[in-house]
Amino acid sequence: MSGHGTPIPMSSHASKGLKGQADVPGDKSISHRSLILGAMCVGETTITGLLEGEDVLDTAKAMRAMGAEITRDEDGTWHVYGVGVGGFAEPDQVIDCGNSGTGVRLIMGAMATSPITATFTGDASLNKRPMARVTDPLALFGAQTVGRSGGRLPMTIVGAQDPIPVSYDVPVPSAQVKSAVLLAGLNAPGQTVVTEREATRDHSERMLAGFGAEISTEVTNEHRIITLTGRPELKPQSIAVPRDPSSAAFPVCAALITEGSDVLVPNIGLNPTRAGLFTTLREMGADLTYENEREEGGEPVADLRARFSPDMKGIEVPPDRAASMIDEYPVLSVVAAFAEGQTMMRGVKELRVKESDRIDAMATGLRACGVTVEEGEDWWSVEGGGIGGVQGGATCASHLDHRIAMSFMVLGLATTKPVTVDDGSPIATSFPIFEDLMGALGADIRRD
Ligand SMILES: O=C(O)C1=C[C@@H](OP(=O)(O)O)[C@@H](O)[C@H](O)C1
Numbered sequence: 001m002s003g004h005g006t007p008i009p010m011s012s013h014a015s016k017g018l019k020g021q022a023d024v025p026g027d028k029s030i031s032h033r034s035l036i037l038g039a040m041c042v043g044e045t046t047i048t049g050l051l052e053g054e055d056v057l058d059t060a061k062a063m064r065a066m067g068a069e070i071t072r073d074e075d076g077t078w079h080v081y082g083v084g085v086g087g088f089a090e091p092d093q094v095i096d097c098g099n100s101g102t103g104v105r106l107i108m109g110a111m112a113t114s115p116i117t118a119t120f121t122g123d124a125s126l127n128k129r130p131m132a133r134v135t136d137p138l139a140l141f142g143a144q145t146v147g148r149s150g151g152r153l154p155m156t157i158v159g160a161q162d163p164i165p166v167s168y169d170v171p172v173p174s175a176q177v178k179s180a181v182l183l184a185g186l187n188a189p190g191q192t193v194v195t196e197r198e199a200t201r202d203h204s205e206r207m208l209a210g211f212g213a214e215i216s217t218e219v220t221n222e223h224r225i226i227t228l229t230g231r232p233e234l235k236p237q238s239i240a241v242p243r244d245p246s247s248a249a250f251p252v253c254a255a256l257i258t259e260g261s262d263v264l265v266p267n268i269g270l271n272p273t274r275a276g277l278f279t280t281l282r283e284m285g286a287d288l289t290y291e292n293e294r295e296e297g298g299e300p301v302a303d304l305r306a307r308f309s310p311d312m313k314g315i316e317v318p319p320d321r322a323a324s325m326i327d328e329y330p331v332l333s334v335v336a337a338f339a340e341g342q343t344m345m346r347g348v349k350e351l352r353v354k355e356s357d358r359i360d361a362m363a364t365g366l367r368a369c370g371v372t373v374e375e376g377e378d379w380w381s382v383e384g385g386g387i388g389g390v391q392g393g394a395t396c397a398s399h400l401d402h403r404i405a406m407s408f409m410v411l412g413l414a415t416t417k418p419v420t421v422d423d424g425s426p427i428a429t430s431f432p433i434f435e436d437l438m439g440a441l442g443a444d445i446r447r448d
């Protein structure tokens, strides 16, 4: 878990000619879901390419505490022996999900329709994040919740004894909320229906179908209506987790802003519910190409090739693209600082309730590095200074947020003076090999 250990101050220094291949780790969203769905089958699920970051390891611990047997071979293959839908055991300790919103929200959903009680907590960041968005729909299934004021962790959920299926319109664009409701629906007899107005990442829908659940999605002009039939017998799977586009974003963006760079990031999923950053960068004029485009496991995949792009222009990012790149706005704001003109990002208020208030965290650090940033509740804009136009030289706070820490480390590769973060330890939640991988490309990132 991040935030419990000693802070790791890090600095990033002007670098040139990033070169080579960046093999980024497995997808975080799919990794959490592989463990949770594996725990909800009877029999053995095998997982390769699992992201072994702290967030996912905390989910593995939680699934063990609720009765699943989970082992890891020396070669990195994971095995989950699940308990079946409705088969969770009551954990005898508090479940600590560390820094992970996905972990805690999905697990709360998965257990809320089982007759067990569980108490959840997290680190200082997670315990500030809103949980009512999940516990409100879980109450409709018959679960009861007691938490801190404002719907914060620590929080106890008493699972429903006789769960009833639910129809729920998700009021915020959130795959975590959608997924919590679907996972709760697994143990409710009958049909659970979830409606979302903006398409969010659809890994839960795809994986539930893969595990044999009866699930369908009806897409209209305004909605996506997902219908799940409860009490399926999920069938164990063999899962090869694809690489994480949200992690690929860091070496890709670093290559675009550092002179002489040419980096290949192979095997990245381009599921349209995740690929918004890459579309945006290409619209800005980035030299970012998709090589070897193919389908794997029903998902579009390509090798990304990113080269130094001195002529990028600021753009207006369409608000309806926000969900497909929600975790990538911090690093986009870094690229925007090196483009010519203004980049305007609207429809992004969800950024304020992530591991940190990401608009505030990036705006403060970028301004300290000499970049003009403006913001409102639901939007922000960055004035680009072009390549060579950003001073740097500041120490930026990471606020227990991996994406903020990594974004400032990318910034410092192309600023005139080095950029420092007060604490890089949260990087291990999603990208434990970040420093080694960036170093191997030629990025000068140091522990201070
Ligand atoms: O479902 C998921 O795996 C995730 C959903 C997103 O969160 P929200 O649902 O809060 O938008 C995203 O920010 C997070 O990193 C992973």
Ligand SMILES: C=C(OP(=O)(O)O)C(=O)O
Binding pocket: 028, 099, 100, 101, 102, 103, 327, 354, 355, 403, 430
């Ligand atoms: C928002 C994120 O994660 P989570 O909500 O799972 O903490 C993220 O990884 O950027």
